[in-house]
Amino acid sequence: MSRGDAAARRLYAWEDAEVAPRDRSRVPFAQLQALVDHVWAAEGLRHPPRLRPLPRQARATVARATRLAIEAPAELPTWILLHELAHALSSTAEGGTDGHGPRFVGLYLQLLVRHARMPEAALAASLRAAGIPFDPDARPVFLA
Template sequence: MSRGDAAARRLYAWEDAEVAPRDTSHVPFAQLQALVDHVWAAEGLRFPPRLRPLPRQARGTVARASRTAIEAPPELPTWILLHELAHAMSSTAEGASDGHGPLFLGLYLHLLVRHARMPRAELEASLRAAGLAFDPNPRPAFLG
């Protein structure tokens, strides 16, 4: 999650307005893998991404993810971890990714509702108001 990505500015503005105020929890790095494993298993998935420290030279990056790994700082807000898990779910091991597209947003919305207990109807309405398209019935990309 790089805050300087021009293509994602509307998404980040939406997160800052709608998601961050609803979840102020922070998880230390030592506990992040357990949370990733829990969410992955709760979604009926196997082989969760592995946590790695975010490299120090990644100064403009809050966190980043692929299908197989999530790189995170020493502490991370829960909603950002769910954002990165949505990236992992909307990517394949071969590197194909939905970026911040409708599949990613649908998965992210689902994770926010299910695992952070955020109100689905309010989030959907705010996504539509922000002009952000989302898949209402998302399925992880690697499931075919």
């Protein structure tokens, strides 16, 4: 998740206003893989992405993910980990991705509701108000 990604600026503003205030938790790197494994299994999936340290030179990047790996710093808010997991769910092993498109946002919304216990109706309404399209029935790209 790079805060400099112009295409995702609206989503990041929505997260800052709607998601971050609802989740102040921070998870140390040593516990992130266990959380990824838990969420992945709870979603009925096998073979979760592996955690790797975020390279030191990635100064403008908070975290980043593909279907196979999540790169994270020494500590990460839970909601950002869920954001990265939504990227893993909306990406293929070959590198195909929805970016921050409707499938990604739909999967992210589902993760926030199920794993961070955030209010679905309020988040969906705020996404609509912000003009951010989402697919409420999104499924992981590799299952679709």
